[in-house]
Amino acid sequence: xxxxxxxxxxxxxxxxxxxxxxxxxxxxxxxxxxxxxxxxxxxxxxxxxxxxxxxxxxxxxxxxxxxxxxxxxxxxxxxxxxxxxxxxxxxxxxxxxxxxxxxxxxxxxxxxxxxxxxxxxxxxxxxxxxxxxxxxxxxxxxxxxxxxxxxxxxxxxxxxxxxxxxxxxxxxxxxxxxxxxxxxxxxxxxxx
Ligand code: ADP
Numbered sequence: 001x002x003x004x005x006x007x008x009x010x011x012x013x014x015x016x017x018x019x020x021x022x023x024x025x026x027x028x029x030x031x032x033x034x035x036x037x038x039x040x041x042x043x044x045x046x047x048x049x050x051x052x053x054x055x056x057x058x059x060x061x062x063x064x065x066x067x068x069x070x071x072x073x074x075x076x077x078x079x080x081x082x083x084x085x086x087x088x089x090x091x092x093x094x095x096x097x098x099x100x101x102x103x104x105x106x107x108x109x110x111x112x113x114x115x116x117x118x119x120x121x122x123x124x125x126x127x128x129x130x131x132x133x134x135x136x137x138x139x140x141x142x143x144x145x146x147x148x149x150x151x152x153x154x155x156x157x158x159x160x161x162x163x164x165x166x167x168x169x170x171x172x173x174x175x176x177x178x179x180x181x182x183x184x185x186x187x188x189x190x191x192x
Contacts (some may be wrong), residue, residue: 001026001080001192002105004087006156007113009144010120010127011172012179016113017084019180020187027076031085034067035059054134056143058151061091068092069099080108088152093159108192110159111183113172120145 001024005013014030021028039046052059068086087093121141128136160167170182
């Protein structure tokens, strides 16, 4: 099963992707986590990545496409996987389509989590108090939301039209458990 979790920063994609990954026993590929992990290497590349990420800017498509094609090729992804944070640009979406086509794989569901902007800001601020992620600072949240609106949100139109049957919208303003229930219901409804 191949799922894409889609939505603005702070929508709860990571939390929901984790729950579904545990439920279906498939890997959760969070590009944010993969990149943050890469920062631990403390080399020239990690310095460049950290600078972009701390400012709420996107990392280049080439790097992300490389990361994802490598992960999808790994053995643990043979029964499916969940994408969270990727694709984030049109270029990444086109690239993903091409690798899935070449492997004869289909996206089963694209789960677009919709959340009000007030809720996004509130959630990220409280996460910052706990996790201290540099990019969760109030002035950076704005940049990330703007990046989302200009680069990522247009992908929802692309997917909505290209994957009419697979694309679903979920109300992300609800409690974690209720969102999880809604997602599982949708997947079960499709015999997934
Ligand atoms: P969020 O979705 O809450 O913004 P993530 O943890 O998914 O946070 O991503 C953190 C940062 O990692 C992003 O702001 C960006 O700099 C980088 N990043 C993650 N995924 C991608 C991607 N697919 N393309 C470009 N940059 C990415």
